[in-house]
Amino acid sequence: MTVPELGIKITRTKTPSIEEFVVYFSSMKPLFTHIQQYCEVSNSTLKSLGAVLKKEELPKGAFLHTEGKVCSYIYFLEKGCLRGFYNLDGKEVTYWFAFENNFVTSFFSFITRKPGVENIQLTEDCTLWSITYEDLQELYAKHHDMERLGRIMNERYYVMLEERFLSNHFKEARERYENLLTSAPHILQRVPLGYVASYLGITQETLSRIRSKA
Amino acid sequence: MTVPELGIKITRTKTPSIEEFVVYFSSMKPLFTHIQQYCEVSNSTLKSLGAVLKKEELPKGAFLHTEGKVCSYIYFLEKGCLRGFYNLDGKEVTYWFAFENNFVTSFFSFITRKPGVENIQLTEDCTLWSITYEDLQELYAKHHDMERLGRIMNERYYVMLEERFLSNHFKEARERYENLLTSAPHILQRVPLGYVASYLGITQETLSRIRSKA
DNA sequence: TCCATTATTTGACATATGTCAAAGAGCGAA
DNA sequence: TTCGCTCTTTGACATATGTCAAATAATGGA
Numbered sequence: 448m449t450v451p452e453l454g455i456k457i458t459r460t461k462t463p464s465i466e467e468f469v470v471y472f473s474s475m476k477p478l479f480t481h482i483q484q485y486c487e488v489s490n491s492t493l494k495s496l497g498a499v500l501k502k503e504e505l506p507k508g509a510f511l512h513t514e515g516k517v518c519s520y521i522y523f524l525e526k527g528c529l530r531g532f533y534n535l536d537g538k539e540v541t542y543w544f545a546f547e548n549n550f551v552t553s554f555f556s557f558i559t560r561k562p563g564v565e566n567i568q569l570t571e572d573c574t575l576w577s578i579t580y581e582d583l584q585e586l587y588a589k590h591h592d593m594e595r596l597g598r599i600m601n602e603r604y605y606v607m608l609e610e611r612f613l614s615n616h617f618k619e620a621r622e623r624y625e626n627l628l629t630s631a632p633h634i635l636q637r638v639p640l641g642y643v644a645s646y647l648g649i650t651q652e653t654l655s656r657i658r659s660k661a
Numbered sequence: 662m663t664v665p666e667l668g669i670k671i672t673r674t675k676t677p678s679i680e681e682f683v684v685y686f687s688s689m690k691p692l693f694t695h696i697q698q699y700c701e702v703s704n705s706t707l708k709s710l711g712a713v714l715k716k717e718e719l720p721k722g723a724f725l726h727t728e729g730k731v732c733s734y735i736y737f738l739e740k741g742c743l744r745g746f747y748n749l750d751g752k753e754v755t756y757w758f759a760f761e762n763n764f765v766t767s768f769f770s771f772i773t774r775k776p777g778v779e780n781i782q783l784t785e786d787c788t789l790w791s792i793t794y795e796d797l798q799e800l801y802a803k804h805h806d807m808e809r810l811g812r813i814m815n816e817r818y819y820v821m822l823e824e825r826f827l828s829n830h831f832k833e834a835r836e837r838y839e840n841l842l843t844s845a846p847h848i849l850q851r852v853p854l855g856y857v858a859s860y861l862g863i864t865q866e867t868l869s870r871i872r873s874k875a
Numbered sequence: 876t877c878c879a880t881t882a883t884t885t886g887a888c889a890t891a892t893g894t895c896a897a898a899g900a901g902c903g904a905a
Numbered sequence: 906t907t908c909g910c911t912c913t914t915t916g917a918c919a920t921a922t923g924t925c926a927a928a929t930a931a932t933g934g935a
Binding site: 879881884885887888892895897899901 | 918922932
């Protein structure tokens with residue numbers, strides 16, 4: 448048996464492989480594949496996960512979360528691009544972006560179960576997979592390997608945030624921009640310069656001047 | 662039976678309580694008590710944890726970790742105070758402190774298993790509990806509730822880092838200092854001002870001027 | 876195509892913070 | 906106490922970055 452859409456040939460065995468499971472959850476393949484890079488997750492856990500995932504296709508400009516609310520969803524971003532920002536003195540301050548294969552939520556609010564100041568808005572049309580806070584807690588409780596995945600993803604995201612913290616804290620604007628150019632040039636091609644400026648912690652005018660004197 | 666040191670009265674039952682376990686691991690009580698605030702951990706897990714914990718009492722000035730090495734330990738700081746710093750252009754840049762009841766490690770190195778640029782140095786005499794990376798992984802693998810504890814602690818520390826990131830990124834030096842004064846005044850009483858300045862991302866001179874114009 | 880809107884650049888100037896040097900304060904050891 | 910060290914403050918000046926305003930460039934819809 449072959450699944451044309453995926454180009455996967457299926458052979459029935461007692462313990463179904465990850466490839467076989469994607470027959471049932473074929474559209475979740477990008478997510479499942481991504482997960483398995485970090486931690487081995489059993490088929491039964493993937494099955495439970497697949498049962499509570501909800502696919503969402505939203506247009507550019509839509510909001511995943513707005514300030515003042517408790518965030519009850521975490522998302523896997525399969526396709527597209529979005530930003531987290533908050534309002535400061537009437538200005539929108541963008542402080543992170545997410546692209547393909549990123550997990551996305553208003554982290555503070557999702558973890559602490561309190562309302563925050565963050566907004567999450569799509570900067571491109573997106574394909575997302577959502578899971579509720581409650582469903583995630585249930586998966587954590589039922590499946591040790593899901594808990595492990597959560598632990599490992601939290602570690603990864605912590606390390607990334609720490610690197611960014613150090614960069615912003617102790618390097619000059621020009622250096623931060625040049626680091627971004629080499630480490631994540633795709634950001635500059637996909638989002639307006641004004642967003643990138645506040646991501647780098649500087650004004651749009653300063654970023655413009657840095658670019659012109661490059 | 663009563664343990665005078667702890668003031669705990671013991672009654673033998675089939676399933677020993679946390680109070681009974683502290684008879685065997687009495688000196689680990691601060692750590693166990695702290696842990697239970699975040700997540701319920703079974704006695705059998707605490708027992709496994711206690712079996713691999715090692716108590717360390719080190720003097721002010723000692724190093725827990727130095728740059729260029731892979732960090733293989735995570736510590737629970739029961740008493741004392743220490744700092745994380747790295748060398749930048751011949752200057753020491755302190756970027757975090759830890760006090761009583763904090764978990765401490767060179768996070769980047771501990772997680773990624775790569776050498777980093779971080780140094781960890783005691784700024785007071787300290788009482789610590791150490792556990793190796795390998796022992797921790799084993800505990801994670803054997804005990805779902807230990808994995809859960811790891812997942813939850815990672816979440817907490819992520820949220821704290823995010824708050825600090827936002828504060829440093831988008832607020833002025835004076836405001837950051839004033840926030841520190843209200844949220845963590847103990848820092849200023851326990852570490853030299855020069856350390857606090859680099860923690861706030863400013864020079865010692867600037868911090869001194871902020872204080873004089875308060 | 877042209878227009879309206881948004882995104883980006885440029886200019887003039889203000890200000891926060893850094894740098895370097897030196898003076899003053901605090902504090903422990905002999 | 907006095908000495909020698911470290912910690913903290915102060916001064917003079919340099920520089921990075923912000924602010925506000927305006928000009929220019931890019932973009933998408935009618």
